[in-house]
Amino acid sequence: QVQLVESGGGTVPTGGSLRLSCAAPPYVFRSFAMGWFRQAPGKEREVVAAISYRGASTYYADFVEGRFTISKDNGDNTMYLQMNNLRPDDTAVYYCAADLTKYPPPPGAAYDYYGQGTQVTVSP
Numbered sequence: 001q002v003q004l005v006e007s008g009g010g011t012v013p014t015g016g017s018l019r020l021s022c023a024a025p026p027y028v029f030r031s032f033a034m035g036w037f038r039q040a041p042g043k044e045r046e047v048v049a050a051i052s053y054r055g056a057s058t059y060y061a062d063f064v065e066g067r068f069t070i071s072k073d074n075g076d077n078t079m080y081l082q083m084n085n086l087r088p089d090d091t092a093v094y095y096c097a098a099d100l101t102k103y104p105p106p107p108g109a110a111y112d113y114y115g116q117g118t119q120v121t122v123s124p
Contacts, residue, residue, distance in 0.1 A: 001113075002024070002025060002028055002098055002112075002113040003025065003115075004022055004023070004024050004028075004096045004097070004098060004113060004114065004115035005022065005023045005024075005096075005115060005116075006020060006021065006022050006094065006095065006096045006115045006116065006118040007020070007021045007022075007086040007118060008020040008021045008118060009094060009095060009118030009119045010119075010120070010121070011122075011123060012086055012120075012121075012122055012123070013122070013123050014086065014087060014088060014122055014123065014124055015055075015085055015086065016086050016095055016122070017082070017083060017084045017085075017086065018081070018083050018086065018120060019080055019081070019082050020036065020080065020081040020083070020094055020096075020118060020120075021062075021078050021079070021080055021113060022078065022079040022081075022096030023076075023077060023078050024077055024078075024079065024096070024098060025077070026077050028098050028113075029072070029074075029078075030053065030074070030077075031053055031102070032053050032098050032099060032100055032101065032102065033050060033051065033052055033053055033076070033098070033099045033101050033102060033103055033104045033105070033111075034050070034051055034079050034083045034096065034097065034098045034099070035047055035049060035050030035051065035059075035070075035071070035096075035097045035098075035099070035104055035111060036047070036048040036049050036050075036070060036079075036094055036095070036096060036097070037095045037097055037111075037114070038072070038090075038092035038093065038094045038095065038120075039093050039095070040089075040091060040092040040093075042078045043092075045095070046061065046062055047059075047061055047107055047108070048060070048064065048081065048103035049061065049068055049070040049081060050070070050105075051070045051072055051079065051102070051104070052102060052103045053102040054105060054109070055071065055072040055074075057103060058070055059104050059107070060100065061107070062064070062086060062093075066115070067083065067084050067085045067086070068081055068082065068083045068084070069082040070111075073113065079096065080101040081094070083120070084096070086120075086122045087122060088122045088123070088124050089122075090120060090122050091120060091121050091122050092120060093109075093117040093118065093119055094117060094118055094119075094120050095114045095115055095116075095117045096114070096115040097111035097112075097113060097114045097115070098111060098113045099111040099112050099113075100112045110112070116123075
C-alpha cells in the first residue's frame with residue numbers, strides 16, 4: 001500500500017490562494033506519475049492537474065484556467081498544487097494521487113492510489 005499524505009487545505013475568501021502539499025514515498029515520487037483530484041459535495045471526483053514522473057510534463061483540467069500550478073520538489077519528495085484566484089466553486093476535498101505509470105493517464109481515468117484528502121473551502 002502506498003501512503004500519500006496531503007496538507008495545506010483551509011478556508012480562504014474568493015480571490016485568495018492556497019498551496020497544497022503531498023508527501024509520497026521516494027520510490028513513488030521519483031518513478032510514477034502523480035496528480036491532484038477534487039470532489040465537491042454531490043459531485044464525482046475529477047482530476048485537477050497531473051505531472052509526469054520527472055515533472056517535465058503537466059496536465060490541467062479546463063476549469064483551472066491558468067490559476068493553479070502543479071510542481072514537484074525532488075529534494076523532499078513532495079508534490080505541490082499552488083492555487084491562486086480561488087473561487088467558491090473550487091470548494092471541495094482535494095486528493096493527492098499516484099499512478100503506476102510514468103506519464104499521467106488520460107483525463108477521466110482512475111489512478112492506483114489516493115490520499116485521505118484535505119478540505120478546501122472558498123467563501124463568497
